[in-house]
Amino acid sequence: MNNDTTEVLAGAPYDDVAGDPGDEEAAVKPVVAVVGRPNVGKSSLVNRVIGRREAVVEDVPGVTRDRVAYDASWRGREFTLVDTGGWETSASGLAAMVARQAEYAAMTADVVLFVVDATTGTTDADAAVVRVLRRSHKPVVLAANKVDGGPQDPNAMELWSLGIGEPHPVSALHGRGSGDLLDAVFDALPVEAPRESLEEEPGGPRRVALLGRPNVGKSSLLNRLAGEDRVVVDPVAGTTRDAVDELVELGGITWKFIDTAGIRRRFRNLQGADYYATMRTGTALERAEVAVVLLDVSEPLAEQDIRIVEQVVESGRALVLACNKWDLLDEERRYYLEKEFDRQLSRVSWAPRVNISAATGRRIDRLVPAIQTGLANWDARISTGRLNGWLKELVAATPPPVRGGKQPKILFATQADTRPPQFVLFTTGFLEDNYRRFIERRLREDFGFEGTPIKLRMRIREKKGAKAAKGSPRASRKR
Known part of the structure; x- marks a missing residue:
């Protein structure tokens, strides 16, 4: 696994432009919660309203389990649409936790969109949900779904x-009547949403993706950080299927945590909801600035763990390793764990490691400082003068190895970008892989960069007139 990226750009002009991705501050928008019993078409209706297949849909009950928010608009009015799992008041086990999430969404929304399957008519479960909705005193819009024609x-x-x-x-499937339904939702929206939102930093809160293979404790960690049950947790692997965004205030700072479905080993063999869930996990990583990869250290490191870490490094995001279930380790397991890290994750030795227990809350307070360190170094920049002064001393002490009878020279270096830090080396020849890794190691030793990947690129300068001489008639005659 490579933790640096090297590009050879012979003769190319230097046109890299450093830039930070812009973040728009999220305005406080009214919230519409989509609720109903399992398999009535809530997620299909959400996809119809937002105009794209974003919510996971499958023709079996219980696919959606958490509260998942999407941006939507109608007649120029923006609002937040919250998809929920099936709501059954008499459910138990995992279904009961899903139902509690749906009830919480309804209680905190400005408008409730209650979806009923018109082909089955009213049921006792629907009537029980209605009784709860009446007590909430929230505006309710009733959607009779699966009405595909006049009869x-x-x-x-x-x-x-x-x-x-x-x-x-x-008809969520065909779109019939969706405009009239949205008109009714529009009329029920408050003129000004009376909701309080957490204060956001300029440019929006920093975005943190929680990644890991199934059942390593991602949702448990998010609930522990939030201090309440924001997402569904169950011992069954694969409980989370959507990427769930949650604003959490820690230490006076608001963070946007993105809980994701577990990344499974064989993506091509996945079907249905698990297939789309894995796709959305990749999308969540693209949206994030830093990834916290959870590892269940009570078990040996798995192939999936290594692949997830590689995916984060390749994406260029800051990285924190959270060693979960640390409270279950004895001295022998800790000894072998260090051996596994040295053997399998030595390439990311720069990533902060935090030993935590999401179940008990052990050392959870150390996670945010590690995230802040990674983000600070992800944004870090070294001035050109300081970088070249450092490089001159480095090369003088340890020059590049001879290649093809010639020793390449490093003429100049600059930091082309941040997020992650990217450096360009202008050279007279190719630098071997070992020497580039040596430069990266010394960059980390002397400037830090804990928690962030580093990308190194080379630009090889050809000698003046060499290119023209190669194709000249005189050169051809001499050959």
């Missing part, structure tokens, strides 16, 4: 019996 309209009209207002016939 099915009478089925929708039967839903008047729920006693929460007019049912709006809609």
Whole structure:
């Protein structure tokens, strides 16, 4: 695994432009919670409203398990659409935790979009949810889903019996009636959303992706950091299927944590909801600035663990390794764990390691300083003068090895970009891999860069007239 990237750009002009990705401050928008019992088409309706297949959909109940927020707009009004898992008041186990998330979403929303399957009519489960919604005193818009044609309209009209207002016939699959439904949602939105939001830093909160293979404790860690059950946790691997964004305030700073589905070993063999969940995990990493990779250190490091770390490094994101379930380790396991790190993760020895227990909260307070260190170094820049002064001393003490009978020279160096730090070396010849790794190691020793990958590139300068001489008629005759 390489933790640096080297590009050879012979004769190319220097046109790198350093730039930081812009972040727009999130405005406080009204929230619409989409609730209903399992498999009534909530996620399909969410996809219809936002105009793209973002929410995971599969024709089995229980695919959505957490509260997942999406940006949406209608008639020029922006709002946040929250997809939820199936809500059954009499559920137990994992289904009960999913239902609690749905109820929490409804209680904290400005408008509730209650989705009912018109083809089955009203059920006892629907009536039980209605009783809870009445107690919330929130505006409720009733969506009679799966009404694909005129003959099915009478089925929708039967839903008047729920006693929460007019049912709006809609087909999430085909889009029929979705405009009228959104008009009803629009009319129910408050003029000014009376919701409080956490203060955000200029440019928005820093974005942290929680990554790891299934069942290593990502959702447990997020709930521990938030101080409440924000996402569903269950011993069954693969509970989380969507990337869940949560704003969490820690130490007076607001962070945006992105809980993700576990990355599985064989992506090509995945089907249905797990396939789309893995795709969204990659997207979550692209949106993040720093990745916290959780490792279940009570077990030997797995191939998936190494591959996830490699994926983070290749993406150029800052990296923190969170060794979870540390409280379960005895002295023997700790000894062998260090051997595994030396053997399998030596290339990312620069990444901060935090030994934690998401279940008990052990050393959770050390995680944020490690994240801050990684982000600070991810943003770090070395001035050109300081960099070249340092490089001159380095090369004088340890010059590049001879290659092809000639010793390449490093003429000049500059830091072309940050996020992550990227350096360009202008040389007269190719630098061997070992020497580039030596430069990176010394950069880390002398300037820090803990928690961030470093990218090194070379630009090999050809001798003046060499290119023209190669193709000249005189040169051809001499050969």
